[in-house]
Amino acid sequence: MSDRKPYHHGNLRDALLQASLGLIREGGIREFTLREVARRAGVSHAAPYRHFREKAELLAAVAEDGFNRLTAAMHSAAAKSRDPFGRLQNAGLAYIEFAQEQPEHFLVMFTVDLDENLHPSAKAAADQCFGELLGLVTACHYAQKLKGPPPETTALIAWTQVHGIAELALRGQLGLRNRRELRDFAKLATDVVGRGLKLDTPRDH
Secondary structure, eight states, rough: OOOOOOOOOOTTTHHHHHHHHHHHHHHHTTOOHHHHHHHHSSTTGGGGTTTOSSSHHHHHHHHHHHHHHHHHHHHHHHHTSSSSSHHHHHHHHHHHHHHHHOOOHHHHHTSSOTTTTTTTHHHHHHHHHHEEEEHHHHHHHHSSOOHHHHSHHHHHHHHHHHHHHHHHTTTTOSSSSSSSHHHHHHHHHHHHHHHHHHHHOOOOO
């Protein structure tokens, strides 16, 4: 009897995404190939081409899934507070926690070039994620919880802060021993930046 792997799969796309995450977890993106993903998913090496023309498309799909998950996590965390700044801070903490819980997604999301022409749905998911942050920042501005730079600039400041913490924590460069210490540090850091952004921006003379 033939031991060839089946071409079809009950839910091939999801199986390929899960296999991709496992491969990235073990070897990063450098060793990533469609053939190895297919092997891990238990399908023929030709099967991935039913959904993805090349590995860049599969990686973009992983990134899209990650941004959708991150947006949902931020939205859910923000909903736990009624205070506009509390909502923003909760979303920032969720961003950092997402990186800890799903480092493979996080790596791909900010490594793969999400060209709008080549990967429109992945780029849209990334834009929606930033839009979630921008909406929270804008609400803070309307409530006079933040002042100074316009919402778009403030959102970039907030993003670079939590992203920097997330990246450094993943690399083990913050000297923190556990997730609780990381959360405490992140809360303190966002408090400090939040206080700074409540001040009026200095004007040029």
